[in-house]
Amino acid sequence: MPVEPVFETRIDRLTILDEHGRFDEELGAGLIPDEDVVALYRHMVICRHLDEIAFKLQRSGRMGTYPENRGQEATSLGAAYALQKKDWLVTCYRENAGLFWRGLPMELVLLHWMGDERGNEIPEGLNVTPLAIPIGTQMLHATGLGWASKYRGDDGIACTFFGDGATSEGDFHEAMNFAANLDLPVIFFCQNNSWAISVPTRIQCSAPTIAQRGLAYGMDCIQVDGNDIFAVVKAVRDAAERARTNQRPTFIEAVTYRLGDHTTADDARRYRDDEELEMWKLRDPMIRLRGWLDARGLWDDSKQASLQEEAEAHIAAAVQRASDIEALPPTEFFKNMYKTMPPNLQQQMSTMRTSSLGRNPETADQSAVS
Amino acid sequence: MANLTLVQAINLALIQEMERDDRVMIMGEDVGLNGGVFRVTEGLHKRFGEKRVVDTPLAESGIIGTSVGLAMAGLRPIAEIQFEGFLGPAYDQICTHAARMRTRTRGALTVPLVIRVPVGGGIHAPELHSDSPEAIYTHNPGLKVVMPSSPRDAKGLLISAIRDPDPVIFFEPKRIYRAFREEVPEDEYTVPIGKARVVREGSELTMVSWGASVIQCMNAIETSGRDIELIDLRTISPFDMETVSESVRRTGRAIVVHEAPLSCGLGSEIASRIMEECFLQLEAPVQRVTGFDTIMPYYKLELEYLPDAERIGQAIDEIVAY
Ligand SMILES: Cc1ncc(C[n+]2csc(CCOP(=O)(O)OP(=O)(O)O)c2C)c(N)n1
Numbered sequence: 001m002p003v004e005p006v007f008e009t010r011i012d013r014l015t016i017l018d019e020h021g022r023f024d025e026e027l028g029a030g031l032i033p034d035e036d037v038v039a040l041y042r043h044m045v046i047c048r049h050l051d052e053i054a055f056k057l058q059r060s061g062r063m064g065t066y067p068e069n070r071g072q073e074a075t076s077l078g079a080a081y082a083l084q085k086k087d088w089l090v091t092c093y094r095e096n097a098g099l100f101w102r103g104l105p106m107e108l109v110l111l112h113w114m115g116d117e118r119g120n121e122i123p124e125g126l127n128v129t130p131l132a133i134p135i136g137t138q139m140l141h142a143t144g145l146g147w148a149s150k151y152r153g154d155d156g157i158a159c160t161f162f163g164d165g166a167t168s169e170g171d172f173h174e175a176m177n178f179a180a181n182l183d184l185p186v187i188f189f190c191q192n193n194s195w196a197i198s199v200p201t202r203i204q205c206s207a208p209t210i211a212q213r214g215l216a217y218g219m220d221c222i223q224v225d226g227n228d229i230f231a232v233v234k235a236v237r238d239a240a241e242r243a244r245t246n247q248r249p250t251f252i253e254a255v256t257y258r259l260g261d262h263t264t265a266d267d268a269r270r271y272r273d274d275e276e277l278e279m280w281k282l283r284d285p286m287i288r289l290r291g292w293l294d295a296r297g298l299w300d301d302s303k304q305a306s307l308q309e310e311a312e313a314h315i316a317a318a319v320q321r322a323s324d325i326e327a328l329p330p331t332e333f334f335k336n337m338y339k340t341m342p343p344n345l346q347q348q349m350s351t352m353r354t355s356s357l358g359r360n361p362e363t364a365d366q367s368a369v370s
Numbered sequence: 371m372a373n374l375t376l377v378q379a380i381n382l383a384l385i386q387e388m389e390r391d392d393r394v395m396i397m398g399e400d401v402g403l404n405g406g407v408f409r410v411t412e413g414l415h416k417r418f419g420e421k422r423v424v425d426t427p428l429a430e431s432g433i434i435g436t437s438v439g440l441a442m443a444g445l446r447p448i449a450e451i452q453f454e455g456f457l458g459p460a461y462d463q464i465c466t467h468a469a470r471m472r473t474r475t476r477g478a479l480t481v482p483l484v485i486r487v488p489v490g491g492g493i494h495a496p497e498l499h500s501d502s503p504e505a506i507y508t509h510n511p512g513l514k515v516v517m518p519s520s521p522r523d524a525k526g527l528l529i530s531a532i533r534d535p536d537p538v539i540f541f542e543p544k545r546i547y548r549a550f551r552e553e554v555p556e557d558e559y560t561v562p563i564g565k566a567r568v569v570r571e572g573s574e575l576t577m578v579s580w581g582a583s584v585i586q587c588m589n590a591i592e593t594s595g596r597d598i599e600l601i602d603l604r605t606i607s608p609f610d611m612e613t614v615s616e617s618v619r620r621t622g623r624a625i626v627v628h629e630a631p632l633s634c635g636l637g638s639e640i641a642s643r644i645m646e647e648c649f650l651q652l653e654a655p656v657q658r659v660t661g662f663d664t665i666m667p668y669y670k671l672e673l674e675y676l677p678d679a680e681r682i683g684q685a686i687d688e689i690v691a692y
């Protein structure tokens with residue numbers, strides 16, 4: 001019997017606006033109206049400024065550990081732009097731009113990193129989940145959220161974001177397998193930024209692309225230039241269409257780069273070359289988009305200067321709101337444990353004690369008498 | 371003698387055991403070139419090479435599951451889980467496999483594995499970087515669980531753990547990773563697993579603790595000015611009941627202090643054992659000063675959650691007055 005291939009495939013890479021500023025008119029024309037491109041660019045600049053300020057807040061002791069998003073803004077922003085409000089965004093922690101585009105108040109993200117759970121009080125109807133700290137766990141929730149949409153027939157989909165490192169976790173594979181085999185409307189959006197803290201992507205995936213992980217589950221997959229917001233928008237739109245009409249999941253690998261340290265607790269100089277960093281600075285999604293706008297006469301230095309001022313005021317106001325929030329009562333962490341507080345917690349909360357003599361003042365009094 | 375922090379003492383133990391025994395290897399996330407996020411494995415990648423100090427894919431179940439295989443094959447893996455909050459994905463491999471292999475095979479296959487895990491709160495860290503899940507593992511038969519509170523004990527206990535024929539979870543209280551230094555012998559030495567240390571002798575009452583809480587107990591004892599005996603369990607499974615009972619029979623009073631939640635925390639087990647073994651000598655109900663039965667709050671309120679010298683001091687006053 002001859003040996004013959006039973007399956008052959010290839011992985012495509014989508015770029016519309018490349019790092020040299022070349023724009024694919026065929027794919028890109030009319031993809032995003034000019035005024036929206038301007039709005040997206042403005043949003044990126046504001047988010048970039050947030051990183052700068054958050055970094056300073058951490059260094060001056062006003063905020064805990066913070067993960068900069070710098071260099072990755074086009075990914076989640078493009079996705080949030082391409083999706084509808086009813087679609088879920090199930091994020092990790094480097095998707096500020098997409099979350100703010102959706103409408104998450106900026107001070108909530110600040111509060112989260114300031115060690116305050118009120119940062120997770122997501123306003124109703126936003127359809128976003130809280131930042132996920134445990135890596136590679138949230139994708140299963142997206143699969144469940146997509147499943148619920150299919151169950152209800154409400155035409156919604158779920159888009160989940162995660163890093164290259166997260167694709168090593170077992171939960172990631174289970175999420176992909178469920179979504180593909182149960183025909184669920186889910187978009188798996190991997191931000192391959194080359195690093196998982198100090199570990200290069202090669203340790204997570206020795207295949208030439210992460211995108212091909214989707215193949216193993218029989219889902220459509222594509223690699224996009226993650227610093228090209230046009231490519232991201234097109235890939236997510238195509239995936240959303242597939243999800244809405246055929247209930248099929250898609251895996252998108254967005255190739256991008258973390259221009260900052262992993263978090264403010266990290267020092268990337270310990271493990272990565274300056275050369276690599278410098279090369280990626282030239283591919284900055286914000287610079288690329290600015291070039292596109294300049295070339296079309298949609299932007300100029302004076303607009304940039306006033307945007308910069310606006311960004312500063314915007315962030316300063318958000319920081320102010322986060323800082324001005326009333327102090328948490330010391331017992332606040334008892335409040336949201338259950339819908340109804342059980343007696344043991346009531347007792348602990350009212351005394352702020354765990355020792356029996358401390359939390360049962362009555363027994364303690366009796367003992368004094370005895 | 372060298373004047374070392376907890377991090378440095380652990381690092382030294384790792385170096386000495388790796389030099390002594392080429393079956394010892396280290397694996398985990400960021401443990402190689404980066405030396406671990408707390409720098410506990412600093413310099414080891416350079417010194418021992420990438421065959422023995424391995425940056426793994428980001429998968430805790432993978433790290434522990436493959437370590438079980440390495441250990442069954444006769445190697446001596448030391449696996450690092452980056453923070454206690456990420457033990458979740460590894461739980462199955464730890465409790466369903468590492469802990470049971472000896473029993474299931476009647477000793478034909480064993481798992482001499484060390485799992486190093488930074489633990490506990492008090493460092494202003496994000497969510498899931500401040501928990502105290504040790505009782506989950508002390509509740510699981512088949513594991514040994516260790517949590518040192520000083521550089522000297524850390525070095526000796528880690529060496530014992532590496533040489534131990536069974537799986538050992540080695541919790542490292544991150545709050546005291548660099549909080550103080552201590553004279554640590556430069557030569558190799560062991561501190562036996564299962565043996566407590568009497569940090570301070572006393573006759574009025576016995577305080578039992580482990581990990582970073584030992585430091586809080588010391589502060590409370592100093593403030594109280596009372597004659598209190600402080601026992602650092604060091605190993606929490608199996609724990610040294612003999613030292614505890616001997617002390618409580620003398621003092622008649624006991625307080626257990628830990629960061630983990632109250633209910634079904636290890637303090638519950640210790641209190642039961644004291645009740646069983648020291649019933650006739652007890653002058654007061656055993657007190658537990660612990661974390662509350664809530665999710666560990668984000669860092670703005672973590673100090674409200676963690677037992678501190680003030681709360682311990684109140685318990686001291688109450689138990690003495692009883
Ligand atoms: C389950 C789990 N294991 C380990 C960690 C510690 N950790 C935090 S971020 C990170 C690397 C994540 O890399 P990647 O998924 O590529 O995302 P990136 O940070 O690059 O955006 C690690 C190991 C964690 N948060 N959760």
Ligand SMILES: [Mg+2]
Pocket residue numbers: 163164165191192193194195196197
């Ligand atoms: Mg990454």
